[in-house]
Structure formats: C-alpha cells, structure tokens
Amino acid sequence: EIVLTQSPTTMAASPGEKVTLNCLASSSVSYMNWYQQKSGASPKLWIYGTSNLASGVPNRFSGSGSGTSYSLTISSMEAEDVATYYCLQLSSYPNTFGAGTKLELK
Amino acid sequence: EVQLVESGGGLVQPGRSMKLSCAASGFTFSNYGMAWVRQAPTKGLEWVATISYDGSSTYYRDSVKGRFTISRDNAKSTLYLQMNSLRSEDTATYYCTRRYVYYGLGVMDAWGQGASVTVSS
Secondary structure: OOOEEEEOOEEEEOOOOOEEEEEEEOOOOOOOEEEEEOOOOOOEEEEEOOOEEOOOOOOOEEEEEEOOEEEEEEOOOOHHHOEEEEEEEOOOOOOEEOOOEEEEEO | OOEEEEEOOEEEOOOOOEEEEEEEEOOOHHHOEEEEEEEOOOOOEEEEEEEOOOOOOEEEOHHHOOOEEEEEEOOOOEEEEEEOOOOHHHOEEEEEEEEEEEOOEEEEEEEOOOEEEEEOO
16 A cells, blocks of 8 residues: 655644645655645545646645655635645555645645 | 535434435536545545546545545436444535646635534444
C-alpha cells in the first residue's frame, strides 16, 4: 500500500501570503490529485493529474511534483481558501488519501 | 448537472447489515466507473471500493474485503454498497463518487452529499 504523508498537518496563513502544501508518497506514483473539503461539506476535486485545475478553481492555485513528492501552492492566500486539503493517489490499489492539511487564516 | 444522491444510512447494531444506494443523474452512468469513499467522524478520507463501468471489475480495501460488496444497476443509474458484519470502526459518512480515466489519469470528480452510517449497540 502506498502511504501518503501530508505536511504540515495544520497551518495558518495571512491574506496575500504564499502557501505550499506537501504530499510525500512512500513509493513512486504517476500523478497526484488534490481535494478541498470545507467544514460540513463534501470534498471537491481541486487539482487532477498533478497540475490540472478542476473547473472553477481560481488560478492562484497550482500543483506540481513527480515521483514521490508533490505539492499544492496558493500564490496569494484568500479567506475563502480556508479548508482541509487532501492528496489522493489513483495509480494503484488500494487507492490512498493523505491525512490532510488543515489551512486556516491568520 | 451531475448529481449523486446517497441514501440508506442510519443506525445499525454491530454484526448487522446495511445497504447504501447512490442515485446518479446528469450523465451517462454506464460510461463511468464509480467508487465509495468514507470519512469517520473528525477523521480524514478513506477509499472503500471501486467498480468498473460495466461491473465486471471490483476493488476493495482490505478492512472491508469479504464484508462489503459494491455493485451497480446501469439500467437504474444506481450504485450500491452492501455492508455486512458491520463493526464500530465502519462508522462514517459514506460518499459516492464518479471515477474515470482522463488521458490516462484517474480522477474522482463528482461527489455525493454523503450518507451517515453509525454502528452502535
């Protein structure tokens, strides 16, 4: 099973600040997907295929990485970005999620 | 508009069974793989099972293998999750998701609102 380790677990960012969330895989994966989940809501696809923004996602978000190391970056933090972000690998079964990074506003 | 609506959740005693349904609309259900993902209270997301577009292939996480069965009825555009021998650790919100491959990239794009399952005596 491929274990995904997300860091940091929790972070607080100020409006306008650049934010980077990390996802480290225990074995190499071909690509990574990211999901945003706000409190009390269902997860939403945010980034797929490592770097492709899902429909409606603001272009201040970007994704990058390869092999075992992936990241989601927000170029300029906004209040609406407060949420928990999960990475997901679909390269092999069992599919696995990271434990999530909770992003808060400072 | 793509819609996935789960139903069938509730309170169930340990060792008993429960069946979740997911009614799909807004897309050609028979063209897509589907999956169940769960989230225990205050915890993260956990993949449970996946079924191919025609039902010929199924995949499960180890902890539910032999107890849960994912199935689908393409004529009714409905996905199911039969859960037997339920345990307290199966307590979670269960999400139905659409899964497909886009230029070789797997994606779970649409998600339902979730069905709450509580396993307790």
